[in-house]
Amino acid sequence: MKRWIAYWNIMLKDMRTYYLKPPNISWGLIFPVAWTGMFFVKSGRGLESILSLLPGVMAISILFGTTSMLSVTVTFEKKNRSFERLLLAPIPLELLMLAKTSGAILFGTINAFVPVFIGLFLADLSQVQWLTVIPAVVMIAIASTFLGLFIAVSVSEVFEAQTFSNFFRFPMIFLCGLFFPVVSLPVFLKPISFMLPLTYGVDILHGAVQGDNMLPLWVDFLLITLYCVVLFFISLRNIYRKWII
Template sequence: MKTWIAFWSIVRKDMKAYYLKPPNVSWGLLFPLAWTGMFLIRSGQDTHSLQSVLPGMIALSVLFGTSSMLAVAVTFEKKARAFDRLLLSPIPLVLLMLAKTSGAILFGMFNALVPVLLGFWFADLSGTDWSMVVPAVLLIAVVSTYLSLLLAILATEVFEVQTLSNFVRFPMIFLCGLFFPVTALPWFLQPLSFMLPLTYGVDILHAAIQGEQILPAALDFAALAGFCLLLFSLSLHSINRHWIG
């Protein structure tokens, strides 16, 4: 019981200290709102065009919602040695990592609501399979969070982790099928696309919203889950090596 009280205390502290601050909430709302609005204006009244960009906007909102604040928060706490005190607390390291990342996962899923609500207003989502959308958004949030955590562990300064994050995030925008199909990429870039976890999440969202997909849904979900476990294991190993060992 005490362990779970500590878990909830860490999540609640991070939500208050980082994710629920007005600037972060406004950024979390304005970024997906601006991007989605831009593509809605570009698409006009073409419902098919709106549905084609909505999966990418959902994935992009989750990606930036999870990674923007977590990487900075972890790097800041590490530099201020606040993370060292957490490592000394009587809570298992795995549970500590889950507590530190739960806020980012929830905030990323919250960000996904912005393009979804706009999609309800401007597009016909009556045929959307929400039983695929919800777990896909959750897995995208988890994999984005642990990718961001791994980058934060490897960096020592805030500007370093921001540079690393942008170095990873922006290529994913163009390589993962957010705004045009992976099959439309040059043949030599397509293998690189399938090495990135966001590709599989976007493929699930396209299947759920448009009914179009590249891979079977089961394979997409398995790949996303595999990336989640891989990034979590790498983060755990990096913490043990760089911060504890």
Template structure:
């Protein structure tokens, strides 16, 4: 019960202090919307459903990794993060609470292009439960990537630079722009080491039925990445922040 109170209040505090701030809400709407419009202008005859997996994936990736890396680095530089480390709550509870807010923010970001697409395309065939689960899993792995970045950065600008260092190669390697099968042979193994590749494949399957991997494998791999990243993050926090 005590852990739950702490978890809920860390989440509530982050949502109020960071995610519900007008600049972040507007960023969360404008960013995915701009991507969508950009893609539509580039290929006006293109099927928006074919663009949707990429737009959802990019919206989640950019929303979650940025927010968590920046908010944690910000709290660390002001030393308020020490309060969480000194509280009598398990490190896992604290990590879960911190990423929960980001997952919600990423999910919100993901649904902006979905709502936009619903104006132009028929989405009745979409399995919404599976889509939500996929979005949550992509948000979870991206949030944990953001946390890993936050552990490695000392300053907010460092976190942003590091985040871009990870995000852009991920976008090009995950099969969004070029299918993995058409990537140079040397890069393909790298693609399969990225959680976003499995998330993108799931989204493609759910929205356009153009997946190349089994959905069960993709869900399994996303869960595997989430668990591994979680353990790495926890270990890194213990090593780096509890000196």
């Protein structure tokens, strides 16, 4: 019980202090709208293109909402030593890091539904399989958040966290099938694409929204879950090795 009080309050504190701030909320709204607009104009197919764009825009909203916020906030707290307070709390490190990441996961999940909300007014979304979309969104949010955590524990300065985040994020926009199908990528880029967790999350979304997934959904879910577990435990190991010296 005591541990869960700590867990809940760490998550709540992060939501209040970092995620539910006007700049982040506006970023969460403007960013997906801008990307939707950009690809909508580029497609030249009018409102028909909304369904094909939706998975990519949802994924990019999650990716940018989670990785940047988490990597920056954790690095910031490490830098000003307030993170030490958390390390000194009588809760296991695993639970502590889950608490730290829960806020970002929630924020990323909410972010994903901003373009869905906009899409409701522009296209017919009745064919979307929401029972697949929701777990897919959560898994993408978890994977992106844990990627942010991995970045946060690999750097020591806030600006390094931002730079390192971009190093991962921008290639992922083009390599993970968000707007360009993985099958149409050049042969030498395909292996890289399959090494990135977002590829599998986006594939699930494509399947749930338009039914055009390239892998069986269970394979996608399995692989993205595997990535989440690996990223989380690598991050924990790095915290043990680098922060508790």
